[in-house]
């Protein structure tokens with residue numbers, strides 16, 4: 052059963068589209084990665100799922116209810132962590148946890164205490180006195196302590212130190228073991244790689260890719276480097292080959308789909324050495340983030 | 356134009372404040388010109404003017420409100436008495452809000468830190484912001500000067516009209532200094548504003564005391580609002596107090612700048628304590644949270660209104676005795692007051708309690724909007740809480756705060772009145788207290804509707820509603836504005852109890868309208884996006 056389902060979900064601010072015609076399904080028990088460059092519409096999607104903003108068109112369902120109408124029923128079973136948490140500066144950490152727990156419903160006090168311990172938070176301080184990372188920890192504890200069926204996380208580890216990042220990952224894994232569903236938007240690719248089964252990639256408000264990481268790797272371009280003693284072969288026109296570069300006695304290129312035709316060509320030209328490697332996760336994403344495999348490099352001549 | 360960081364900062368401050376300054380400047384011009392023209396229209400006959408002058412001149416209640424009158428049988432004297440102090444106070448409120456907004460609001464939202472990361476120290480940034488604000492004040496002065504000289508220069512004389520402008524704008528200048536200082540001392544914008552408002556309130560009360568008895572006249576020199584009075588721009592011009600206003604504003608701003616380097620960004624000198632007592636009782640629901648968040652303001656308003664009510668109780672009888680000997684009752688008649696005793700005096704003063712409560716209501720609307728603008732409300736709304744329930748909790752707490760304030764004022768008057776032999780019964784005072792609430796509740800409802808429909812404009816519009824009502828009621832009645840215009844003022848529908856019986860029907864209508872508007876606000880809030888600052 053789909054825990055999160057959107058159909059043609061669209062949000063425009065004035066005339067500028069923040070999210071365009073999003074169709075997405077997240078199944079129960081999944082840890083689903085939600086990626087995309089800055090301003091691509093991730094937070095917009097999440098705020099739509101939470102009923103904080105109204106869609107221009109389309110609809111979103113969470114746990115079988117309408118994200119706009121069934122707010123109370125859905126939110127009883129959901130917890131959310133924003134990337135930049137705004138909490139009441141005059142309350143202490145403990146008071147905040149008490150309030151948010153009571154508002155949510157029942158909270159297991161022992162589990163809450165365990166989380167506070169785990170994230171090494173001093174709950175006696177006022178929120179105003181917390182550092183950014185500590186505020187983020189407070190928001191994480193407030194969400195995790197509910198053991199909600201669905202965790203919606205928008206850059207939840209922004210500002211956490213590496214040790215806390217590890218704790219966070221452990222918590223997400225435990226959540227998954229308990230059968231909780233996690234919707235995770237993040238810019239930390241290592242985090243996504245470690246946690247997520249499936250990911251969706253958004254660009255300029257549109258879904259450009261969705262699938263399992265393994266599957267995406269398989270479909271992604273392979274980087275191939277071949278060395279020659281004699282003259283270099285002309286690889287233009289070989290099916291699936293792009294981004295050909297020549298340097299001395301070696302040729303580099305990328306190939307998608309079947310590698311057969313390329314290997315044939317290289318063998319024919321008397322290649323002395325052929326090396327190929329899978330793209331890193333980073334390369335994989337950068338392909339989708341920018342307009343091409345090298346789009347992430349700063350444009351030449353930008354003198355600032 | 357400078358492209359430096361300081362230049363950008365200064366222009367930012369200017370951009371965020373100049374519209375307000377223009378609006379205040381135009382209001383000053385409009386009110387004064389209307390008062391001048393209205394006087395001629397309403398009292399064309401010299402005999403009328405003399406009667407008016409006698410009745411007002413011997414009424415300590417009115418002089419406590421508007422300052423000591425002089426030369427009331429002349430247009431200059433009447434205009435000066437009627438507009439100078441009130442307009443100075445209106446300008447002062449604007450200046451305080453604008454100053455804490457650019458000096459402290461920006462910082463609370465973390466925007467200042469971005470600027471400070473640039474090649475600029477905090478002192479430079481604060482100096483630049485104050486510079487931009489200085490430009491805004493100059494705009495206010497220019498509009499007021501040009502407007503008054505052009506609009507009333509013929510009737511009042513160009514020189515006096517210009518000094519009138521300088522006098523009225525002097526108070527905003529002082530409040531820019533007060534606001535700048537408060538922004539350094541307090542740890543959030545709202546507290547800075549509260550602190551500045553308290554200073555203004557004390558300044559006003561000291562002036563009331565100074566005007567209440569001949570023995571206390573010297574106290575005028577102790578408050579900038581006293582200097583405003585001492586300037587007498589239209590009847591007996593004295594530039595010294597006016598100069599003092601500008602000097603005081605400048606000195607306060609300099610002290611504030613010196614303090615900038617001393618405190619931490621995002622904190623105040625009187626900074627929040629670190630580890631503290633945990634108080635979780637009641638903190639289990641949105642309404643419990645609303646009560647906790649409003650507790651500070653509730654105490655501040657309650658104490659302030661208790662003191663104000665006490666002051667009324669103390670001076671009312673003396674004032675009433677003088678009032679009983681006064682020749683005419685025209686002024687009171689204008690307010691619908693037949694009674695000439697202590698009750699009349701208390702009735703007039705309770706109109707000001709009503710205004711204070713209306714301002715408190717606007718403050719609660721602002722606090723509710725702030726919860727949304729900062730995104731703190733998200734923490735509730737992503738949990739099983741509907742927007743309607745959240746808003747209802749805020750409104751209920753605000754109503755409680757207003758009731759507490761009214762109760763405190765009544766308590767103050769009653770207790771002080773017992774000591775001073777006021778002679779107005781507790782039941783009558785209680786009734787007068789209840790009578791102060793409908794207008795404030797209407798403002799709360801209207802502000803809630805505005806919050807639902809126009810979130811980004813709701814706060815300024817709600818304060819504008821109170822200010823416009825105040826100006827219409829206080830200035831409008833005596834200059835003969837048309838009834839339909841006066842009826843637009845919320846305060847016009849509040850009878851000055853205990854001088855007369857409360858108009859319960861009008862009160863009920865105000866309360867019901869407020870309730871209806873609050874429902875409109877809730878429905879509109881449900882249907883829209885949450886909107887950040």
Ligand SMILES: Nc1ncnc2c1ncn2[C@@H]1O[C@H](COP(=O)(O)OP(=O)(O)OP(=O)(O)O)[C@@H](O)[C@H]1O
Nearest residue numbers: 064068069070087088089090091092093094095096
């Ligand atoms: N309240 C708003 N008014 C106008 N435009 C908005 C508003 N909120 C978001 N946008 C626009 O919508 C687009 C998507 O924004 P969104 O916050 O969803 O991006 P994001 O993917 O979360 O980015 P980031 O990785 O930086 O968090 C952006 O172009 C943004 O400028």
Ligand SMILES: [Mg+2]
Nearest residue numbers: 093094095205
């Ligand atoms: Mg985002």
